[in-house]
Amino acid sequence: MELTSGARVAVIGGGPAGSLSAYFLLDLARQTGLTFQVDLFEPRDFNQTGPPGCNMCGGVISESLMQKMAAEGISLPKELLLDAIDSYVLHTDSGAAAIRPLQEEMRIASIFRGAGPQGAESQSPLPWSSFDQHLMQLAQGLGARHVPRRVRQLVRDAEGRLEVHLQPARGESDEPEEPYGVYDFLIGCVGLNGAGVRLFEELDFGYQPPKTDRAWVAEFYMGAEEVHRRLGHAMHIFLLDIPGMKFAALTPKGHYATFIILGDDVNEELARQVCLSPHVRELFPEGWETPVRPCRCQPRINIGPPVHPFGDRVVLVGDCASSRLYKDGIGAAYRMAKVCALTAVTRGIAAEDFRQGYWPACQEMDRDNRLGHMLFSMDGLMRHLSFFRWAMVTVIREEQSRTDDPRRLSSAMWDTFTGSASYRHIFRRAFHPLVLWRLCVAMLRSLLPAGRGR
Ligand SMILES: Cc1cc2nc3c(=O)[nH]c(=O)nc-3n(C[C@H](O)[C@H](O)[C@H](O)COP(=O)(O)OP(=O)(O)OC[C@H]3O[C@@H](n4cnc5c(N)ncnc54)[C@H](O)[C@@H]3O)c2cc1C
Numbered sequence: 046m047e048l049t050s051g052a053r054v055a056v057i058g059g060g061p062a063g064s065l066s067a068y069f070l071l072d073l074a075r076q077t078g079l080t081f082q083v084d085l086f087e088p089r090d091f092n093q094t095g096p097p098g099c100n101m102c103g104g105v106i107s108e109s110l111m112q113k114m115a116a117e118g119i120s121l122p123k124e125l126l127l128d129a130i131d132s133y134v135l136h137t138d139s140g141a142a143a144i145r146p147l148q149e150e151m152r153i154a155s156i157f158r159g160a161g162p163q164g165a166e167s168q169s170p171l172p173w174s175s176f177d178q179h180l181m182q183l184a185q186g187l188g189a190r191h192v193p194r195r196v197r198q199l200v201r202d203a204e205g206r207l208e209v210h211l212q213p214a215r216g217e218s219d220e221p222e223e224p225y226g227v228y229d230f231l232i233g234c235v236g237l238n239g240a241g242v243r244l245f246e247e248l249d250f251g252y253q254p255p256k257t258d259r260a261w262v263a264e265f266y267m268g269a270e271e272v273h274r275r276l277g278h279a280m281h282i283f284l285l286d287i288p289g290m291k292f293a294a295l296t297p298k299g300h301y302a303t304f305i306i307l308g309d310d311v312n313e314e315l316a317r318q319v320c321l322s323p324h325v326r327e328l329f330p331e332g333w334e335t336p337v338r339p340c341r342c343q344p345r346i347n348i349g350p351p352v353h354p355f356g357d358r359v360v361l362v363g364d365c366a367s368s369r370l371y372k373d374g375i376g377a378a379y380r381m382a383k384v385c386a387l388t389a390v391t392r393g394i395a396a397e398d399f400r401q402g403y404w405p406a407c408q409e410m411d412r413d414n415r416l417g418h419m420l421f422s423m424d425g426l427m428r429h430l431s432f433f434r435w436a437m438v439t440v441i442r443e444e445q446s447r448t449d450d451p452r453r454l455s456s457a458m459w460d461t462f463t464g465s466a467s468y469r470h471i472f473r474r475a476f477h478p479l480v481l482w483r484l485c486v487a488m489l490r491s492l493l494p495a496g497r498g499r
Pocket residue numbers: 057058059060061062063086087088089100101102103104105106107194195196197234235236237238239240241260261262305306344345346362363364365368372373374375376378
């Protein structure tokens with residue numbers, strides 16, 4: 046079952062996974078002398094502010110993704126990049142520690158997925174543009190056709206091809222209609238927020254979506270000057286002993302500070318508790334009150350592997366399939382979109398082709414995430430044990446104060462929160478005998494009378 050010239054391809058969902066799948070497929074077609082017709086179905090208008098234009102995320106682009114994109118010739122225009130983040134500050138109940146990367150050129154950037162937070166439209170023209178819109182334009186530049194509609198149903202025809210049925214537009218009749226098109230190959234990139242995954246569960250090739258948790262994201266307006274005075278160019282990570290919370294992060298983003306909370310199905314009450322914590326409040330201007338209705342959302346985050354995300358002529362990519370645990374979801378979408386396109390063009394589009402070409406990459410990511418789960422459970426331990434927390438902050442501070450130190454724990458923390466390395470690499474550094482030794486010494490010191498004062 047090959048993808049031959051003239052094939053019709055439907056990509057459902059125009060987030061990073063969808064736009065990049067279309068981009069890589071068309072790029073490979075160009076290199077191999079093939080022609081495909083690629084329709085990219087995406088109802089969201091990324092040029093709108095607030096929830097209608099946004100795919101809900103922290104908006105941090107890892108340095109490994111920036112490097113991969115640059116190597117591929119994909120440039121990110123200046124107006125997309127709101128802040129270059131050059132360091133992290135780790136806030137715990139036992140103190141704070143600043144973490145700078147080993148190499149000065151290591152930078153991560155913050156972006157808006159849509160046209161910015163609700164209310165930003167009052168700043169016209171907007172001084173930034175949408176990341177997701179940019180990726181979609183890259184795919185369109187290679188010939189993808191944007192269909193600005195939601196897909197309602199997928200049906201296999203007698204020959205095994207896939208019919209795409211659209212949700213009726215406002216004012217249209219709700220009667221079942223003719224399919225919009227019949228496709229040789231379908232890539233599902235519907236993310237996890239919405240009913241998109243059901244389209245693929247109903248196709249009966251054994252797909253089950255990944256396990257998810259609910260996160261919490263808010264954009265707080267402070268004005269660019271205040272944001273930089275308060276946060277600098279650092280991302281602030283909070284590892285606090287608040288039940289239900291895994292970690293929270295405050296990221297400078299131009300005039301805004303993006304606050305995300307990850308945990309076990311974060312709700313408004315937990316978000317309120319975290320926002321009221323003194324460690325968080327001290328980063329906001331004095332007397333600053335959390336806005337009653339900031340631009341906020343509670344998106345779903347991928348925390349477990351999918352089951353069978355491929356069948357004959359169909360494959361799932363991005364958050365609705367395998368992604369990286371708690372970080373670099375856009376980088377994961379980039380990687381998997383590329384493997385998916387390569388498999389389809391060089392092997393074929395039968396279930397067996399995806400099992401051999403695409404599935405091993407998913408499994409590798411899922412295996413790495415298992416180590417990620419172990420690291421985050423260590424982090425849970427740290428949040429509950431004050432002497433362990435103190436030891437960790439102490440070791441990071443010591444590492445950061447020495448220029449000749451390999452800074453293993455600091456760099457493991459940097460990579461944990463930037464997503465710039467696999468959990469396997471992070472694990473090796475975090476559990477290096479020297480790191481464990483320093484942690485043990487610091488823990489013992491913390492138990493001595495006046496130990497923590499030193
Ligand atoms: C709280 C939080 C913070 C995060 N922070 C970061 C971060 O800082 N950096 C990072 O790299 N990643 C981050 N992520 C992960 C990142 O958001 C995702 O990994 C990434 O968006 C996945 O891209 P996607 O294209 O698979 O899915 P999405 O971005 O969710 O895109 C799916 C698209 O499919 C469309 N769609 C859905 N159903 C249909 C349908 N029926 N018909 C047509 N279209 C449809 C939707 O409109 C949407 O545009 C974060 C996630 C969360 C929850």
